[in-house]
Amino acid sequence: MTGHAAIRPMAPRDPHEPHRVATPLELLFDLVTVIAIAAAAAALHHAIAADHAADGIIGYAVTFFAIWWAWMNYTWFASAYDNDDAITRLLTMLIMGGALLLAAGIERFAAKLDFSLVVGGYAVMRLGMIAMWLRAAWNDPPRRAGALRYAGGIALAQLYWAGLYFSLPPQSPALLPLILLGWVIELSVPAIAERAAETPWHRHHIVERYGLLMIIVLGEVLLAATLALEKAWDGSFDMRLAHTALSALVIAFAMWWLYFAREPQLSSNRLSRSLQWGYGHLIVFASGAAVGAGFAVLVEILTGHARLSLRAGDLAVAVPLGIYLLSLWLVRDRFELHGAARWVLPLFAAAIVALPFAFPALEAIAALAVAAVAVRAWLAARDLREAAADA
Incomplete structure (x- = not known):
């Protein structure tokens, strides 16, 4: 990216840009992600060792999906729009903070089915992405429809998770099917948004x-x-x-x-x-x-x-x-x-x-x-x- 202003328009990146490599900020994001992945793997290992493999696998699937999905959303967005200005850095750091909060809650979730930190951390990560997509919508008119679909879809999915957390006890037999439905909602957002306007990922x-x-x-x-x-x-x-x-x-x-x-x-x-x-x-x-x-x-x-x-x-x-x-x-x-x-x-x-x-x-x-x-x-x-x- 050219220019050194603290705040720059979030213009689309060139999908054919030569010598495009991961930025130091993306590598820092990966470092936070590895902490969350390690926490999820540790919870799985302890559950299997305690002869609770089924519970451990379910908990691992739930937490790993949240970690991976947040990482994937940020990665594809950054491939298309990263302008490395101060707002982008701060929003990325906010998402990292949410990832650490999620990682901190994995042990409590595995031991007591306490979703609070996991849901809270995931909400922080997703709110950061909504802000990212709104910036892209403002600065990239040709792809505004797709960017707004991303922001709106993420917001709707987050409302779904919040409603699930506040309305359903962790022991409810309906929880797992409703979590699977939430995954379908999340996974459908990029498919719907990209059909409106494909992002210029590299x-x-x-x-x-x-x-x-x-x-x-x-x-x-x-x-x-x-x-x-x-x-x-x-x-x-x-x-x-x-x-x-x-x-x-x-x-x-x-x-x-x-x-x-x-x-x-x-x-x-x-x-x-x-x-x-x-x-x-x-x-x-x-x-x-x-x-x-x-x-x-x-x-x-x-x-x-x-x-x-x-x-x-x-x-x-x-x-x-x-x-x-x-x-x-x-x-x-x-x-x-x-x-x-x-x-x-x-x-x-x-x-x-x-x-x-x-x-x-x-x-x-x-x-x-x-x-x-x-x-x-x-x-x-x-x-x-x-x-x-x-x-």
Whole structure:
């Protein structure tokens, strides 16, 4: 952006701007997001270790959706309109404050079904986005209709959440279906607004932003590996924990390799394709962070702090890892690969999830993850050579 005024018009960015990269403010926003993701993953790990997996998964889904949705909304907005003036910085910092408030409330929500801080933090984040979109509507007349739909849709969704919080007790059986309805309302806002006027988001910038959050998510797995190593040398050496740490490291590397493959993440700017890719990453990110929570559960089991079987611990790793592979197929491989390579991730996802039912073997799960990387890369390269030879 040009100019150094403290307050500038929120004009649209050039969607073809060269060398567009994440700004320091966006990286700071990611730092706040990682704190919220870590809190959600920790709550999931404690719930599974306490043999309350169903409650933990539901709570994790609710809180992770709020964290991811606020991050996603800000990221796509900033890709289209970030002018880095004082008002933008202050509104972004307000949204960050809401994210920290939400993160602070996750433990209370998991332990007592106390929604207050989660709802309050989410409301702060969404109010900040409403102000952002109103600024864009004022300064970008050609896209005003879309910007106003964003602002109005977010406001209506927030009124829905507030009404749900004040009218329904946490123990109500209707709560979960109404939360799912709220998700549908939230997810429909961009689809409706973009049909009025497509925002000028930058494809390379968006792909980079998602990749940066993926690295943050993988940090949860690496953190679990560090925890396993710390416990392995806690008084006496425990080889099982060392194996757990090594498996976590190998699986984290395999997850990274599969995500940052040579094929493009988002090769089309079409609205339907960008929505599928952007929304589908909810599963990618949530399952990736859940793998780290699964390894933390295994550490609890091996140190005698959780009364669960090793099979349960392996499943806590294998199930989210399988979902992670399947979600990468959902958002990328089914569009970008052809032939046998296209089906590698679904097949390996099924094998990884099924393995613990046959016998508990964490090292075998790690080996399957590595095999998925190798087989996919080999088949993709072969298909590419055959396509080049036929051309």
